[in-house]
Amino acid sequence: MTHIDDPVALETLEIDLFVEAMKRRYGYDFSGYSRASLTRRVRALVTQFGTGTVTALTDRLLHAPEQLKSAISGLSVPVSEFFRDPPVFQALRQSVLPLLASYPRINIWQAGCAHGEEVYSLAILLAEAGLSSRAHIYATDISTQALARAREGIFPLQDAPDAARRYLDSGGTRSFSDYYHARYDLLKLDERLIANVTFAEHNLVTDTVFCEAHLILCRNVLIYFDNALQDRVLGMFADSLVRGGFLCLGTRENLQFSRARERFQCLDADTQIYRLRSGG
Numbered sequence: 001m002t003h004i005d006d007p008v009a010l011e012t013l014e015i016d017l018f019v020e021a022m023k024r025r026y027g028y029d030f031s032g033y034s035r036a037s038l039t040r041r042v043r044a045l046v047t048q049f050g051t052g053t054v055t056a057l058t059d060r061l062l063h064a065p066e067q068l069k070s071a072i073s074g075l076s077v078p079v080s081e082f083f084r085d086p087p088v089f090q091a092l093r094q095s096v097l098p099l100l101a102s103y104p105r106i107n108i109w110q111a112g113c114a115h116g117e118e119v120y121s122l123a124i125l126l127a128e129a130g131l132s133s134r135a136h137i138y139a140t141d142i143s144t145q146a147l148a149r150a151r152e153g154i155f156p157l158q159d160a161p162d163a164a165r166r167y168l169d170s171g172g173t174r175s176f177s178d179y180y181h182a183r184y185d186l187l188k189l190d191e192r193l194i195a196n197v198t199f200a201e202h203n204l205v206t207d208t209v210f211c212e213a214h215l216i217l218c219r220n221v222l223i224y225f226d227n228a229l230q231d232r233v234l235g236m237f238a239d240s241l242v243r244g245g246f247l248c249l250g251t252r253e254n255l256q257f258s259r260a261r262e263r264f265q266c267l268d269a270d271t272q273i274y275r276l277r278s279g280g
Protein backbone atom coordinates (compact mmCIF):
# COMPACT_ATOMS: atom_id res chain seq x y z
CA MET A 1 0.00 0.00 0.00
CA THR A 2 1.32 3.49 -0.88
CA HIS A 3 0.50 6.48 1.23
CA ILE A 4 1.24 10.21 1.24
CA ASP A 5 3.29 11.69 4.10
CA ASP A 6 4.50 14.84 2.37
CA PRO A 7 2.18 17.80 3.18
CA VAL A 8 2.81 19.32 -0.25
CA ALA A 9 1.76 16.10 -1.99
CA LEU A 10 -1.26 15.95 0.27
CA GLU A 11 -2.28 19.48 -0.67
CA THR A 12 -1.81 18.56 -4.35
CA LEU A 13 -4.23 15.66 -3.84
CA GLU A 14 -6.72 17.92 -2.08
CA ILE A 15 -6.56 20.44 -4.91
CA ASP A 16 -7.05 17.66 -7.49
CA LEU A 17 -10.19 16.63 -5.60
CA PHE A 18 -11.33 20.26 -5.34
CA VAL A 19 -10.94 20.71 -9.12
CA GLU A 20 -12.81 17.46 -9.77
CA ALA A 21 -15.61 18.47 -7.40
CA MET A 22 -16.05 21.92 -9.00
CA LYS A 23 -16.24 20.28 -12.41
CA ARG A 24 -18.66 17.49 -11.56
CA ARG A 25 -20.88 19.47 -9.21
CA TYR A 26 -21.05 22.80 -11.08
CA GLY A 27 -19.41 22.38 -14.52
CA TYR A 28 -16.54 24.78 -13.73
CA ASP A 29 -13.39 23.16 -15.10
CA PHE A 30 -10.14 24.54 -13.66
CA SER A 31 -8.04 21.51 -14.71
CA GLY A 32 -6.36 23.52 -17.51
CA TYR A 33 -5.30 26.41 -15.25
CA SER A 34 -1.61 26.79 -14.40
CA ARG A 35 -1.14 24.91 -11.20
CA ALA A 36 1.00 27.38 -9.25
CA SER A 37 -1.44 30.29 -9.47
CA LEU A 38 -4.46 28.02 -8.98
CA THR A 39 -2.86 26.69 -5.80
CA ARG A 40 -2.31 30.24 -4.50
CA ARG A 41 -5.93 31.14 -5.18
CA VAL A 42 -7.34 27.99 -3.60
CA ARG A 43 -5.23 28.71 -0.50
CA ALA A 44 -6.62 32.27 -0.44
CA LEU A 45 -10.12 30.83 -0.67
CA VAL A 46 -9.43 28.54 2.31
CA THR A 47 -8.55 31.69 4.27
CA GLN A 48 -11.52 33.67 2.93
CA PHE A 49 -13.97 30.89 3.77
CA GLY A 50 -12.18 30.06 7.03
CA THR A 51 -12.29 26.33 6.35
CA GLY A 52 -8.76 25.47 7.48
CA THR A 53 -8.16 22.88 4.76
CA VAL A 54 -8.85 22.50 1.05
CA THR A 55 -10.87 19.37 1.77
CA ALA A 56 -13.15 21.31 4.12
CA LEU A 57 -13.50 24.01 1.46
CA THR A 58 -14.48 21.38 -1.11
CA ASP A 59 -17.02 19.95 1.32
CA ARG A 60 -18.47 23.43 1.98
CA LEU A 61 -18.84 24.22 -1.71
CA LEU A 62 -20.33 20.83 -2.55
CA HIS A 63 -23.12 21.47 -0.05
CA ALA A 64 -23.54 25.25 -0.29
CA PRO A 65 -24.23 26.23 -3.92
CA GLU A 66 -25.18 29.73 -2.76
CA GLN A 67 -21.48 30.31 -1.96
CA LEU A 68 -20.32 29.35 -5.44
CA LYS A 69 -20.36 32.90 -6.88
CA SER A 70 -18.11 34.12 -4.15
CA ALA A 71 -15.76 31.16 -4.68
CA ILE A 72 -15.55 31.79 -8.44
CA SER A 73 -14.84 35.42 -7.72
CA GLY A 74 -12.04 34.40 -5.34
CA LEU A 75 -10.58 31.98 -7.88
CA SER A 76 -10.50 34.54 -10.67
CA VAL A 77 -8.02 37.39 -10.50
CA PRO A 78 -9.96 40.53 -11.42
CA VAL A 79 -6.93 42.79 -11.30
CA SER A 80 -6.92 45.46 -13.99
CA GLU A 81 -6.19 49.12 -14.70
CA PHE A 82 -7.56 51.87 -16.90
CA PHE A 83 -5.41 52.13 -20.06
CA ARG A 84 -3.17 49.32 -18.80
CA ASP A 85 -0.07 49.30 -21.06
CA PRO A 86 -0.67 52.69 -22.76
CA PRO A 87 1.24 51.73 -25.96
CA VAL A 88 -1.40 49.04 -26.56
CA PHE A 89 -4.21 51.59 -26.40
CA GLN A 90 -2.18 53.95 -28.55
CA ALA A 91 -1.80 51.19 -31.18
CA LEU A 92 -5.53 50.49 -31.02
CA ARG A 93 -6.21 54.21 -31.59
CA GLN A 94 -3.73 54.64 -34.40
CA SER A 95 -3.62 51.32 -36.24
CA VAL A 96 -6.78 49.35 -35.47
CA LEU A 97 -9.75 51.71 -35.02
CA PRO A 98 -9.12 53.59 -38.31
CA LEU A 99 -9.36 50.25 -40.15
CA LEU A 100 -12.47 49.18 -38.24
CA ALA A 101 -14.09 52.52 -39.13
CA SER A 102 -14.92 51.15 -42.60
CA TYR A 103 -17.45 48.68 -41.14
CA PRO A 104 -21.09 49.82 -40.70
CA ARG A 105 -21.22 47.93 -37.39
CA ILE A 106 -18.25 47.03 -35.25
CA ASN A 107 -18.44 44.12 -32.81
CA ILE A 108 -15.82 44.00 -30.10
CA TRP A 109 -15.48 41.07 -27.72
CA GLN A 110 -13.62 41.83 -24.55
CA ALA A 111 -13.04 38.47 -22.87
CA GLY A 112 -12.01 38.47 -19.22
CA CYS A 113 -13.16 42.03 -18.53
CA ALA A 114 -12.71 41.82 -14.73
CA HIS A 115 -14.09 44.98 -13.05
CA GLY A 116 -14.36 46.78 -16.37
CA GLU A 117 -11.40 49.16 -16.42
CA GLU A 118 -10.51 47.94 -19.91
CA VAL A 119 -14.11 48.20 -21.12
CA TYR A 120 -14.34 51.86 -20.11
CA SER A 121 -10.89 52.56 -21.59
CA LEU A 122 -11.98 51.03 -24.89
CA ALA A 123 -15.29 52.90 -24.80
CA ILE A 124 -13.34 56.18 -24.37
CA LEU A 125 -11.21 55.29 -27.40
CA LEU A 126 -14.32 54.58 -29.46
CA ALA A 127 -15.94 57.85 -28.35
CA GLU A 128 -12.84 59.84 -29.27
CA ALA A 129 -12.69 58.11 -32.67
CA GLY A 130 -16.36 58.99 -33.29
CA LEU A 131 -17.28 55.30 -33.46
CA SER A 132 -19.44 54.86 -30.35
CA SER A 133 -22.79 54.67 -32.11
CA ARG A 134 -21.59 51.99 -34.55
CA ALA A 135 -19.66 49.87 -32.09
CA HIS A 136 -20.93 47.28 -29.66
CA ILE A 137 -18.72 45.85 -26.94
CA TYR A 138 -19.51 42.38 -25.55
CA ALA A 139 -17.71 42.30 -22.22
CA THR A 140 -17.52 38.81 -20.75
CA ASP A 141 -16.05 37.14 -17.71
CA ILE A 142 -16.36 33.88 -15.77
CA SER A 143 -17.14 35.81 -12.58
CA THR A 144 -20.65 37.23 -12.19
CA GLN A 145 -19.45 39.30 -9.22
CA ALA A 146 -16.76 40.92 -11.36
CA LEU A 147 -19.35 41.62 -14.09
CA ALA A 148 -21.67 43.28 -11.58
CA ARG A 149 -18.83 45.57 -10.48
CA ALA A 150 -17.99 46.36 -14.10
CA ARG A 151 -21.60 47.29 -14.84
CA GLU A 152 -21.61 49.68 -11.85
CA GLY A 153 -18.52 51.53 -13.04
CA ILE A 154 -17.50 52.69 -9.56
CA PHE A 155 -13.81 52.76 -8.68
CA PRO A 156 -11.57 54.24 -5.97
CA LEU A 157 -10.83 57.89 -6.66
CA GLN A 158 -7.21 57.23 -5.74
CA ASP A 159 -6.87 55.30 -9.05
CA ALA A 160 -7.58 58.50 -10.99
CA PRO A 161 -4.13 60.21 -11.16
CA ASP A 162 -2.37 57.13 -12.56
CA ALA A 163 -5.29 56.44 -14.88
CA ALA A 164 -5.15 60.04 -16.13
CA ARG A 165 -1.43 59.71 -16.84
CA ARG A 166 -1.91 56.45 -18.74
CA TYR A 167 -4.82 57.98 -20.67
CA LEU A 168 -2.52 60.78 -21.88
CA ASP A 169 0.29 58.29 -22.63
CA SER A 170 -2.15 56.36 -24.81
CA GLY A 171 -2.67 59.46 -26.97
CA GLY A 172 -5.70 60.92 -25.18
CA THR A 173 -6.16 64.60 -25.92
CA ARG A 174 -8.79 65.50 -23.35
CA SER A 175 -8.78 65.03 -19.61
CA PHE A 176 -9.58 61.64 -18.09
CA SER A 177 -11.69 63.51 -15.54
CA ASP A 178 -14.11 64.43 -18.36
CA TYR A 179 -15.30 60.83 -18.21
CA TYR A 180 -16.22 60.44 -14.55
CA HIS A 181 -17.91 62.13 -11.61
CA ALA A 182 -16.10 62.09 -8.29
CA ARG A 183 -17.96 61.69 -5.03
CA TYR A 184 -16.16 61.39 -1.71
CA ASP A 185 -13.41 58.82 -2.31
CA LEU A 186 -15.04 57.15 -5.31
CA LEU A 187 -15.40 57.90 -8.98
CA LYS A 188 -18.25 56.81 -11.24
CA LEU A 189 -17.64 56.50 -14.95
CA ASP A 190 -20.08 58.27 -17.28
CA GLU A 191 -22.86 55.76 -17.98
CA ARG A 192 -23.09 56.91 -21.58
CA LEU A 193 -19.80 55.09 -22.14
CA ILE A 194 -21.51 51.74 -21.63
CA ALA A 195 -24.70 52.47 -23.57
CA ASN A 196 -23.50 49.99 -26.22
CA VAL A 197 -21.92 47.46 -23.91
CA THR A 198 -23.42 44.04 -23.14
CA PHE A 199 -21.98 42.43 -20.01
CA ALA A 200 -22.36 38.65 -20.02
CA GLU A 201 -21.12 35.58 -18.21
CA HIS A 202 -18.97 33.46 -20.51
CA ASN A 203 -16.50 30.76 -19.57
CA LEU A 204 -13.60 30.52 -22.01
CA VAL A 205 -12.94 26.94 -20.89
CA THR A 206 -16.33 25.43 -21.60
CA ASP A 207 -18.43 27.90 -23.63
CA THR A 208 -18.22 28.32 -27.38
CA VAL A 209 -17.86 31.18 -29.84
CA PHE A 210 -19.58 34.26 -28.43
CA CYS A 211 -20.19 36.54 -31.41
CA GLU A 212 -18.81 37.44 -34.83
CA ALA A 213 -16.19 39.95 -33.82
CA HIS A 214 -14.09 42.55 -35.62
CA LEU A 215 -11.81 42.94 -32.62
CA ILE A 216 -11.19 40.63 -29.68
CA LEU A 217 -9.34 41.84 -26.62
CA CYS A 218 -8.32 39.12 -24.22
CA ARG A 219 -5.51 40.40 -22.09
CA ASN A 220 -3.88 38.85 -19.04
CA VAL A 221 -6.20 35.86 -19.00
CA LEU A 222 -4.24 33.27 -21.03
CA ILE A 223 -1.29 33.55 -18.62
CA TYR A 224 -3.43 31.61 -16.13
CA PHE A 225 -4.03 28.76 -18.62
CA ASP A 226 -1.80 25.81 -19.56
CA ASN A 227 -0.70 25.34 -23.18
CA ALA A 228 -3.57 23.05 -24.20
CA LEU A 229 -6.18 25.44 -22.84
CA GLN A 230 -4.48 28.42 -24.51
CA ASP A 231 -4.65 26.47 -27.78
CA ARG A 232 -8.40 25.85 -27.36
CA VAL A 233 -9.19 29.44 -26.52
CA LEU A 234 -7.06 30.94 -29.29
CA GLY A 235 -8.69 28.57 -31.84
CA MET A 236 -12.08 29.82 -30.64
CA PHE A 237 -10.96 33.43 -31.08
CA ALA A 238 -9.80 32.70 -34.65
CA ASP A 239 -13.23 31.15 -35.38
CA SER A 240 -15.00 34.19 -33.87
CA LEU A 241 -13.20 36.85 -35.90
CA VAL A 242 -14.26 38.13 -39.29
CA ARG A 243 -11.55 37.88 -41.94
CA GLY A 244 -9.09 40.68 -41.32
CA GLY A 245 -10.34 40.97 -37.73
CA PHE A 246 -7.96 41.89 -34.91
CA LEU A 247 -6.86 40.06 -31.77
CA CYS A 248 -5.15 41.82 -28.91
CA LEU A 249 -3.48 39.76 -26.17
CA GLY A 250 -1.67 40.76 -23.00
CA THR A 251 1.90 41.94 -23.44
CA ARG A 252 3.21 38.76 -21.76
CA GLU A 253 1.02 36.49 -23.93
CA ASN A 254 1.39 35.27 -27.50
CA LEU A 255 0.23 32.66 -30.03
CA GLN A 256 3.21 30.36 -29.50
CA PHE A 257 1.16 27.48 -28.12
CA SER A 258 -1.67 27.77 -30.60
CA ARG A 259 -2.27 25.72 -33.72
CA ALA A 260 -4.14 28.83 -34.94
CA ARG A 261 -0.93 30.90 -35.09
CA GLU A 262 -0.57 30.40 -38.87
CA ARG A 263 -3.99 31.97 -39.30
CA PHE A 264 -2.77 35.27 -37.87
CA GLN A 265 -0.31 37.93 -38.90
CA CYS A 266 1.49 39.62 -36.00
CA LEU A 267 1.14 43.38 -36.42
CA ASP A 268 3.28 44.33 -33.47
CA ALA A 269 5.02 41.97 -31.05
CA ASP A 270 5.36 44.66 -28.35
CA THR A 271 1.64 45.28 -28.13
CA GLN A 272 0.65 41.70 -29.08
CA ILE A 273 -1.85 42.78 -31.73
CA TYR A 274 -2.61 40.24 -34.46
CA ARG A 275 -4.75 40.26 -37.59
CA LEU A 276 -6.61 37.22 -38.92
CA ARG A 277 -5.30 36.51 -42.42
CA SER A 278 -7.86 36.74 -45.22
CA GLY A 279 -7.68 32.95 -45.75
CA GLY A 280 -7.88 32.45 -41.96
Ligand SMILES: C[S@@+](CC[C@H](N)C(=O)[O-])C[C@H]1O[C@@H](n2cnc3c(N)ncnc32)[C@H](O)[C@@H]1O
Pocket residue numbers: 076077078079080081084111112113114115118140141142143146202203204205218219220221250
Ligand atom coordinates in the same frame (compact mmCIF):
# COMPACT_ATOMS: atom_id res chain seq x y z
C1 LIG B 1 -6.13 39.56 -14.55
S1 LIG B 1 -7.78 39.80 -15.09
C2 LIG B 1 -7.52 40.63 -16.63
C3 LIG B 1 -8.37 41.86 -16.75
C4 LIG B 1 -8.13 42.69 -18.01
N1 LIG B 1 -8.36 41.94 -19.20
C5 LIG B 1 -6.76 43.29 -18.00
O1 LIG B 1 -5.88 42.81 -18.73
O2 LIG B 1 -6.52 44.25 -17.27
C6 LIG B 1 -8.26 38.15 -15.57
C7 LIG B 1 -9.77 37.98 -15.73
O3 LIG B 1 -10.01 36.75 -16.42
C8 LIG B 1 -11.17 36.17 -15.90
N2 LIG B 1 -11.18 34.73 -16.20
C9 LIG B 1 -10.46 33.75 -15.61
N3 LIG B 1 -10.80 32.55 -16.12
C10 LIG B 1 -11.75 32.80 -17.05
C11 LIG B 1 -12.51 31.96 -17.91
N4 LIG B 1 -12.34 30.63 -17.90
N5 LIG B 1 -13.41 32.53 -18.73
C12 LIG B 1 -13.59 33.87 -18.73
N6 LIG B 1 -12.92 34.72 -17.94
C13 LIG B 1 -12.00 34.18 -17.12
C14 LIG B 1 -11.08 36.47 -14.42
O4 LIG B 1 -12.35 36.38 -13.78
C15 LIG B 1 -10.51 37.89 -14.41
O5 LIG B 1 -11.54 38.84 -14.34
